[in-house]
Amino acid sequence: MTSLDDRTDAAAITSPARALVEVDGVSHSYSGPLVLDHIHLSIDAGSFLGVIGPSGSGKTTLLRLILGSLSPTNGTVKREPNLRVAYVPQVETVNWNFPITVSEVVLMSRSPSMRRPWATASERRDVSEVLEQLGLDGLGNRHIRELSGGQQQRVFLARALHRKPDLLVLDEPTSGVDVRTRHEVVHLLTDLHRDGMAVVLTTHDINGLATHLPRIACVNRELIALGSPRDVLTPQVLERTYGAPMEVLEHGGLLLVTDSPLATS
């Protein structure tokens, strides 16, 4: 798999980075101990950021603060005015028994000002285009449960892309999917990033996804490290993030993170 580092980010080269979202000294708690503590983070136009950390480390809370669906307990989250954000939730949270077709899912994300229940001719054209872009052409009238794992993930990406977002936010986009689907998703996100879209995602998949991203944030209640995989994926940072010793190897020019059970003995 090609590293995103190797790809040219035209927007980043020709103009100074413009912050889409600025997370400034943010802390958050759900009426209990702090889930996130004093986080500073900037998401620039055209950037690609992966957030890693153990379960319960505050990754999804950070996404929700970026999305604006949560308000921080302390600190501020500034979003660029009129920023168009699209969110792809974990596929495990989708109600696959809901009576809904692929086209109906994609149509949902249209402008909230649209009142008519049925799709207009231009909306149908747009839906066809985005389904074709994601290799889902001809599946518009199928129920979402009737698709393969990779197709299901792409339906929700299609819904997000149908909003024509400036910033795409994904929660565990490769969780619970097979290797082939993971490759499909990574290639899709790579193409979207190359076209200038800013992407933020959370992942548990360090080797399959995080090592291929240009920038990684290691989070465990606080922001432990932020930078390129080579800068961030060190045994020290990983142990602070996951609370367990881990080794970092290099194979064929790519980083490989492994558990290091012997180091504890």
Next chain:
Amino acid sequence: MNLFEPFQFAFFRNGIIVAVLAGAICGLIGVYVVLRQMSYIGHGLSHSIFGGAAASAVLSVNFYLGAGLWGLLSALMIGRVARRGKIGSDAAIGVITTASFAMGLALSNLFGQAKRSIDAVLFGSILGVGGTDVLAVLGAGVLSVVVIYACYRHLLFATFDPEVANVSGVNVARMEALLMLMLAITILFTMKVMGVLLISAMLVTPAATARMMTNSFARMLTIAPIIGALCGFTGMLVSYHIDVSPGATIILMASTVFLGVFTVTGSRGRRNVAGLGHH
């Protein structure tokens, strides 16, 4: 036996119009009730409104006013108790609505002269349906259709994926409040024919039947009211001829249709209906 003999009576004509409209509205709102897993709220709200209906009958206050205010008060209390956080909303619904229902029963026992109208509210009646009731149910039906038409996309998005809907600019809290209001109005304006004890079944059965027949939300929204209206029509006719309360015959019709579709659609239908409420 002349099947259409009861149509010569004005009370029956009023009753069947209300039953058909009530069946259609319950089917329509029931789609959201079933898909949002609000069945227990519907069940509780109808029981709660019974307390208000009983108090209205005893105090000779307008039924819709008394029962409506009572329902609103109950909904506010449920929200207040649930927000305390110590007990869940299902427990709050259970405590408050059954207390309201028990109060209705107590009033029924204490004031014998009101017993007949309380029985009518419990089990449904076609005798007490007048022109005002027809207009009230018609109004509730028009309101439901207008609200669902105007908010179709927002309601669908908020029902299917509330978190993403919220991020995409849909006011999910407002949509939830709107659905609760429509549910309360539906129960209030259709309970005279259906009866408190059976109306929650009418909110669930036509929608669950429609779910077995289609995988499309838009088609489900069309099929469920048709099933509800047909059950209202046939249930009222059967109610007259066998002299059984209309709530019971309408629900039995709906249950029969459910069973028929359950059998005909086989494993696909069974999987669809089994999936209701499971993600």
